[in-house]
Amino acid sequence: MRRLLAGWDSLDPSLAWLLRINLIALTTATLLLAAAYLLGFKHTAVEIDLAVMVVSLVLLLVSPPLTRRYGATAAILLLTLSAVLFAFGGTWATPNLSPLTALLTMVPLLVAYPYLSRRWIHALMVVAVLGSAAVVALGEWRRVVQYHESWVVNAVVVASSLPAGVIIVVFLVRGAYARLQEQSDQLVESRTRIVEVADAARRSLERDLHDGAQQGLLAMSVTIERARKELLAGRHESAAALMGQLATDNREVLTELRELARGIYPPLLAERGLVAALQSTARRSVVPVTLDVADFERPSRQVEAAAYFCILEALTNAAKHAGASEVLITVRGAPHLSFTVSDDGVGFDRDAVDAGGLLGMEARAAAAGGSLRLESAPGWGTTLRGEFPGAPAVDSRG
Template sequence: MRNALAGWDALDPALRWLMRINLIALTTATLALAAVYLLGFKHTAVEIDLGVMVVSIVIMLVTPPLCRRYGATAAIIGLTFSALLFAVGGTWATPNLTPLTALLAMVPLLVGFPYLGRRWITALSIVAVAGSASVAALGEWRRTEALNDVWWINAIVIAASLPPGVAVVVFLVRGAYTRLQEQSSQLVESRMRIVEVADAARRSIERDLHDGAQQRLLAMSVTIERARKELVAGRQDGAAELLDQLASDNREVVTELRELARGIYPPLLTERGLVAALQSTARRSTVPVTLDIAEFDRPSRQVETAAYFCILEALTNAAKHSGATEVLVTLRGHPHLSFTVSDDGSGFDRRQVAIGGLLGMEARVAAAGGLLTLQSEPGRGTTLHAEFPPASPA
């Protein structure tokens, strides 16, 4: 039997489950009614219902091979013929079943909504309306002629015929409710993800502005102060050189903000990679920077971005807060990406200093799967070190 129904395996799990429930209910009701018939309760109504059930089962058994080629369409068409046959035959034999049989004419439409296109749904809508109306009319016509004076005949036929129809309707409603619950849960989950993604994007933009353009602007403010001092001291050439540097830095900041607004930041990092971006940053730094780069292959974009902005903020902090005269940036690419930023500045006591910027760097490195550590003591400089996991093999 499992091999005979293997064609249903390609169906959606909910539809496959409904088809099997329908077949089991029909088979069980047919066997029960056949047993009653063999026990001596022989009557035309019983014979009609038995015939209708057997043909309905045959129709259901024809659908699995067709489902391999036509999918859900074949299954629902088979279910439609089976339901209509059962509705008409059951109503003819036992008009008392009319409320149920009229409902059965609408089952294929309810089942088909998630799986069929507009044309098929329109056709099934016509079948549901015309079928249920026809069955109701047939039931009223047969009611005066087919009701048996012997109560047990009607009772037996109804008791045997009712379960498969009720089972299909019950499981259909249950399946629809289950799908509704799942969709509701998925909707809630998707909304939560959207909020989380939006918050993460906002935090990312905040970090990018803080670690990128804001740091550049702070560095420019230092340069402006240096230019002012040059002018006060009467060193026009030195002031002019610093103003040229400011003009260049301003153009780069404008470009970086423009690229950041487009979601592509910074342009040099995107186009040429971490090494080129750090070389450019080192040239602009107000504190002399030494780059020590070895065995370097370009990492993933996420790792590259995290490393760049962390190094950029470390350089800015060294220039702004530490009073450092030199910064050493060590970058290694094997066996995995790591970097160290060391300065000879005044250092600080982490217990007495707000470390909001460090938390932002830690979050950025952690998001890329890395680990960030910081060592600093008053009078002994600051060392920032990060390790990123090896790249997954292609």
């Protein structure tokens, strides 16, 4: 069963948890109703409810493999089909369930709100409004038709089905509250991190300018003064040599400034996107880089920048600190943007190093709706994994 549901592992943990709760509740209700049927309650209402529950279970079990490819959209759409089928089938068989089944038509909308685009949310709103109204109307009509039938059968069906629906709604509300609380805590933490990361970025920029371009410009001023003195003394050959050195130093400073500008925000990333920027970075890397890209669809600017700078930071660490001989960068665009950066370096113990760089990457990824996971141990290399769940939002950038 765990392997069958493994497709849900790629989803947001809260969504995967709600889907599992829904599956458990529906399975429990199906088993209870099947037991009642075998114990002698062989009635048409029981048979219809059983059939509806089994089909709803099948729809839920089909969603994990589709989720691997299409992400949260596939899981929530199949959940919607399952809920609507359960609502109408259950109401037809047992009209007394209509208050609960009307509520179930709204569950997919509540689940989907943090994960789907506005277009899908609007569609689910229509499903919730029209579906709940239709279920209530169907329940009233069927209640008149079935008024003369045995109340015992209806009581058995309600007793078997009601707990599952209540459990789903209760856990949905509980999960929504927990998610809001978690997001509130993350917001407070992210504000603190953003300030810390911005301060660290400014210090890094100041250090790079001081140790690089500033020192180069200072050396050039000394060279210019020496060349001036040589010219005044009539030593033209010596002055020409100094001018040649000055031209070389000038090129080096310009190169350093260009590299620094690329680190702030590379023009290639804005103009041609993540893959082109990574290809350029890989060509300039001092460590051999293999870039593996598949199923790529250009994401939003925010996600693109977050992924690029996290990968760049990991590549820089591999070159400066890991002693790596090669780096593998893997980028996947389906069902959502994800990447890994793996090196064969010396690795490290996370508890024994400063986590400042990783915190900066985590803050950048979190601001774009993503998450990072770092795997490393002394002697085993380092792997950074990044995930940006949700449907890709492509910018119109000409």
